[in-house]
Amino acid sequence: MVRFSDIPAALLRSTHLQLAAPTIAKAAKRIDLTTARRNTRSINVAERCGFECEAVLSNARIDNAGVVDDTCVYVFKGASR
Numbered sequence: 222m223v224r225f226s227d228i229p230a231a232l233l234r235s236t237h238l239q240l241a242a243p244t245i246a247k248a249a250k251r252i253d254l255t256t257a258r259r260n261t262r263s264i265n266v267a268e269r270c271g272f273e274c275e276a277v278l279s280n281a282r283i284d285n286a287g288v289v290d291d292t293c294v295y296v297f298k299g300a301s302r
């Protein structure tokens with residue numbers, strides 16, 4: 222499993238991820254990412270890059286401030302249009 226934290230920062234820019242995700246998908250059986258439900262910026266980037274929300278895990282994480290939050294699981298479904 223590749224986590225967002227494993228991806229170089231330069232690739233996390235929306236345009237780079239949009240270009241890389243289809244290429245990575247050819248070699249991978251599944252690409253997924255997780256993010257806090259309150260992290261709307263990460264959610265927007267994921268959706269623009271062709272990821273779709275597959276599940277929401279209720280109360281699955283505690284952030285650095287000690288706040289309990291849901292975790293969104295996104296899976297790559299194809300290039301955005």
